[in-house]
Amino acid sequence: MKPELCIKCRGGRYLCGLSYCPLLVRQLAAPFRIKISRELSGSSPPSVFVGRVGYPKVRIYPSAPPELGDTSLYEDPRRWLEIPLEKFIAMRLSLYRGGLEIRVDNAADPPRSLQEIQLIALSERPVDVDLRFRREPRGVYLSEYAPPMGPAAPLAEFKTEGSPKLPKSAEKAYSDFDLDAREAVLTLYRSGFDMGYISRALSVGALGTRRRRRLVPTRWAITAVDKIVSDHLVEKIKEFDTVDGYYLYLRRAPGNLFLVILAPSRWAYEWGEAFEPGTVWNPGPGLAVETDYELYRGRDDYPEIGGCYYAARLAVAEALYRMRRQAAVVAWREVYTGFTTPVGVWWVRENVREALRSEPARFDTLEDALYAASTLMKIPIEKWLSASRLVHILRSRLFGESQ
Template identity: 70%
Template sequence: MMVFLYHRAVGFVRGDLCVKCRGGRYLCGLSYCPLLVRQAAAPFRQPPPKELYGSSPPSVFVGRVGYPKVRLYPSSPPEVGDTTPYENPKEWLHMSLERFLAMRLSLYRGAVVLRVEDAARPPRLLQDVQLLALSQRPVELYLQFRKPPRGVYFSEYSPPMGPSAPAERVEVEGTPALPRAAEKAYSDVDLKAAEAVVELYRHGLEVAYISRALSVGALGGRRRRLVPTRWAITAVDKIISDHLVEKVKDYPEVDGYYLYARRTVGNLFIAILAPSKWAYEWGEAFEPHTVWNPGGSVEMELDYELYGGRRDYPEIGGCYYAARLATAEALMRMRRQAAAILWREVYTGFTAPTGVWWVRENVRAMYKDEPARFDTLEEALEAASYLLKIPLERWLTMSRIVHLLKNRLV
């Protein structure tokens, strides 16, 4: 009798394939093993607890449903100790997808309903959660649920999270450890939110930390607001990259055509830096049966900006600004400006919605490798064509920056 495993992305997977694969050959076509994810997360999710005591990494999520009333979710795995890997994108980049997903889906969330303007004069509970969110080390958290937590959370923007339920009690225990720069920004009600974001970045705090601080309403002037997490992530990527791009524009142009590439599980990232004033484009191609493309043909999106920037939000979404931030950081290290062409290919089997951190950290890692250097754009594109799976011609029909460079319009 044939046994089948149901997976939401691909439907039913034959059990005999699982026996042959044993989580190592990915015969089902996925880029991770759903059985391993299920098994790794099982000790944390069976049975659903009525209460939880653990070390929050720290982790706090702010939903957007019901805005301007939102749900605030302080979160923790059911373990005590060093849980910082649960909220560290730099570590996630070096994990298998199985381990990453199992870890993130082990975060239990207790929901508290607040109005976004409560951040201006936060009640005691919100103050405690704000300090938890600003801590640089894990903080003990007690959650008592009104009913057993259920479900999981996947998003294009935020990393996955585990079960949730309304919280009857939330108690933050221990003493959060705030960086001096964050403590100063938290107490300065005359410092605008965008200025606080840049200031924290200048002091070496990571974007994941800064977006969490913005989300819980710990930054800004006297009219602070809770910000849904998905909005805060993109806002921080944009604010910081805007700041860096303005500095990049003062540098000389790169002295040739630089080709970068990074191949990782189910993905290829390509970047070409061309001698020009600042310009930028981000394109994505999704093969069939990938995250966000369940159909039967390749789907492609692309958006761009020129030297003057853009006034509207790119339709392609938050990954645009995540990759833009990584690109601006790379140019700052080089002390150069360029026209940056970035393309991402997502291959069949990559079905896990990981969040925009996946793009930001992979593009950061890509720029740390030594590039191939060429004298002409045509040479760089020809070299890229040997790496790309989607025909170069399809990319060129989408690309605005390549067209402008070829016609010397940027």
Template identity: 50%
Template sequence: MIRPELCIRCRGAKYLCGLSYCPIIVNTKTVRVNFKEVYGSSPPSVFVGRFSYPKITVYPSAPPILGDTSKFEDSKYWLNADLSEFLSMRLSLVRGGVKYHKDDARLPDRFLLDIQSITISSRPVELDLRLKRIPSGGILDESLPPLGPSAPLEKLEIATLPPPLAVVEKVYVDNDMRAKDGIMKLYNAGIDVEKISRILSIGGIGKERKLVPTRWSITAVDKAISDTLIENIKNYDTIDKVEVYFRKYNKNLFIAILLPRDWSFEWGEAWYPGSTWNKFGNYVDIEVDNERYHGRSDYPEIGGCYYASRLGVTEFLASRKRQATAILWREIYEGFNLPVGVWFVRENVKEMFKGKPVVFDDISTALNFVKRLLRSDLKQWLSKSLLSFNTIDKWLK
């Protein structure tokens, strides 16, 4: 019998239950195909695995569809798509795997150069993937958007290769630029963070080129950009009053409480029984992670959603040229039982901040409002929160 709380802490990545597989993910349906050759338009899409690191597998991917498949890698489109359409798109991406050492990005062979060229392309790339066997499996993960079946790659042929945008090519060919500087150059030029993470993953950014597992590159980009935004935010005046934002979407509730204080940040999640990582539980499990003004040196236990949500709020504060303590909470309800990736948090947080805030003069009144939004017990949140200081001790009694 698996202890329910282990799933919340593991999320299919650490195998804390002692099994060599995640029983939640393995029981989720994936796409099955019966062909060994895929001729289609890659969005472009590439996935870099993490197992056996530093020896890893790189997967150029394409659906068996020709034309404009860019929405297959567009998280803004995903957010407004029906779940069945989203899954159909993502699980149709067939992956052909090639094994490399992480340092092979420094002197890439022809195969890897082709994969890099596909990744940095500005538009979908028409290609032919020839696999060594019928592809199988798929990826459903807390950090990653879903991906379809895979098999070892025998041959890769590129039929059409649109050129990269000028700024992407400049970062790609510059081996003297620090990785963080390259990430910010692309971000400031308007390149989507999902695209930046793919370029980073195939060794396309930085002085010391290396292949980076996709799971890690997504978080690295979210963190690098929000780190830079935070340093800018700290130079701004604080907001004037307490602001509360909220968004209800697809069996999720997102709440942000912005306080007129110096920068600090919190991300919390409440998983209800019957949701993705609380399928075996019978109570609401609340997890919270946070950082003070000077940040943190360790990786948050709550996972990649921490940095995805932090990017969303730092973008918002930077656009306002204001500083605040940001408390972000998420409730995940029964029936939301499929891992779809941290993009879901990032895009929902961005959408939440497009709405008008409910403004309060003090924290106590704001918490009265938040209490009515939450289904879970406010006291449970406060017992773990940055909000747990003297001015709200009455809530904890």
């Protein structure tokens, strides 16, 4: 197995030719699972997962831990950075999933079972559920995109205790069959809902015009929501003046470093990731560095680097919108040896958000900012500069013309 294939695949494209990801299989021995029988009573945080295998017929999984009470922390990315990473992984892997097979276009006229799941997904508080499985749940779900989830099995029976309570703005979007999905996403975002809630609503087919409502696999919905919201914010920040200097932001997290440079220029954006050997997407002996970027007019294709591109883009767009400024943004992430479990793009989004809430270091020139960055990062700056397209453009006198 060639290590460079793992970097490009990241457990989702099976470029090695296997029907499973051998890097993720290693995680199955992790001591996080709780043994249960074929029945479970618990409080769904709420949590619903939609798979992509077999599309357009997919499996939708209402999920819950074997715990009753306030389980909202299980589905609140805004609070996850407050707890140790190991506790987060253990918590998420105790979410048991009961699967129902359904066509994605059934969301346009949902059967009763899907309606119940939609209402659970939109609930503003945990919902008590009883799950009865056809067999003993097994396995775990690990992905670059979605947060980890625990064992799964087909559902034999599914019941809710009480009625889910929907927030008013979410209930309005759910009931409005003339509101397209993009506007529904932005309406929920402006109403203060977190990205996890919005992507869950989109995923279960609860948003959009009646005939166009579809179930959306969770990993697709997460990136779609990050892109829709960041596209909206980027168009707004293009109307603002540029930042008045070079700003450098830094955040250290377990096994990771996040660095952001804002440059006084029209909007442009680059996301880069460097993986040391012995990380989940780099089992090989050498360092792997990937970057992708866009200029003022944006891009028409999907970035090869994956969903983290849009998760970080949302975080920087939010920060610039708060500042009422636009900038060229260089955002880099270093992943260090020992960081071996994928936890989802929320990790990037929330850590970049936190970085941009901190006080930046300010510089008069790009070279000064890059030199300061080189003293803070573990990976040699030369490795980054050889992979970065945007830094090369910023250094060029033709920057304005190139956009």
